Amino acid sequence: MSLVPAFEIGVWNAWIFMSSFILQMLAIMLFGKRVWARSGHPADMKKSRTEKTNSIVGNGIWGLATLYSIFLPLKLGEIWFYIGLPVFLVGLLILAVATANFAAAPAEKPATKGAYYFSRHPLYLSMFIIYIGTGIACASWLFILLGIANIFWIRTEVIAEERYCLKKYGDSYRKYMNKTPRWIGVPKAG
Numbered sequence: 001m002s003l004v005p006a007f008e009i010g011v012w013n014a015w016i017f018m019s020s021f022i023l024q025m026l027a028i029m030l031f032g033k034r035v036w037a038r039s040g041h042p043a044d045m046k047k048s049r050t051e052k053t054n055s056i057v058g059n060g061i062w063g064l065a066t067l068y069s070i071f072l073p074l075k076l077g078e079i080w081f082y083i084g085l086p087v088f089l090v091g092l093l094i095l096a097v098a099t100a101n102f103a104a105a106p107a108e109k110p111a112t113k114g115a116y117y118f119s120r121h122p123l124y125l126s127m128f129i130i131y132i133g134t135g136i137a138c139a140s141w142l143f144i145l146l147g148i149a150n151i152f153w154i155r156t157e158v159i160a161e162e163r164y165c166l167k168k169y170g171d172s173y174r175k176y177m178n179k180t181p182r183w184i185g186v187p188k189a190g
Contacts, residue, residue: 007071014069014143017088017134021066021127024099031103038107045164051156058153065131065146075139084137091129098122110169112176119184120162120177124154158182 028039047055075081094115101114102123115122131147165173179187 008073009071010073012074012076014072014074014134014138014140015066016074017130017137018066018069020092020095020130024095027099028103034107035103039102042164045160047160051160054153054156058150058157061146061149061153065143065150068143068146069134072138072140072143074137078139080139081137084133084135086133087136088130088133091126091131091133094122094129095126098126110165110173110176112180117180117187120180120182121154121158122184124158125183128154 029036075084098115098119101116102111105111105113105116110116119125128147128151131150132144135141135144135147162173162177166177169176181187
């Protein structure tokens with residue numbers, strides 16, 4: 001593993017893994033206007049100044065990581081790649097399932113089925129796992145550090161989204177929050 005960034009343009013670079021986020025956005029667009037309107041941040045979602053600043057910083061980190069992934073070679077044939085690939089694939093699977101679950105949920109109710117049964121925020125969870133898997137597959141401490149730095153942005157987004165969902169869905173979301181772990185785990189009975 002290296003802390004010093006590698007900068008090589010190539011076909012077999014980390015961009016292949018990071019393109020999963022772009023493909024996910026395209027899939028949401030293909031699900032239709034109803035799903036697209038629910039994704040991202042609705043116009044009526046209010047954020048504090050700190051939350052807005054954190055969002056800008058987090059999106060900046062995501063942008064830097066995505067740009068860096070273009071120049072970051074995968075360590076094909078090395079143990080790092082074979083450790084990182086399954087981690088990435090777990091994140092990709094969670095991303096795909098959670099995206100489909102989100103698209104299938106009715107607009108007037110929160111998404112609570114599928115991946116959302118085990119995590120209130122499986123899309124953010126998948127993002128973190130994809131970052132870590134990509135960093136390992138490229139043997140890049142810097143990329144892993146960018147993934148860890150994103151935790152702080154994700155946490156801010158989660159708090160704002162949960163506040164919005166409580167306002168929009170009321171008691172049904174409160175019950176869901178009390179039952180389902182924020183990140184991942186076995187839901188509480190009841």
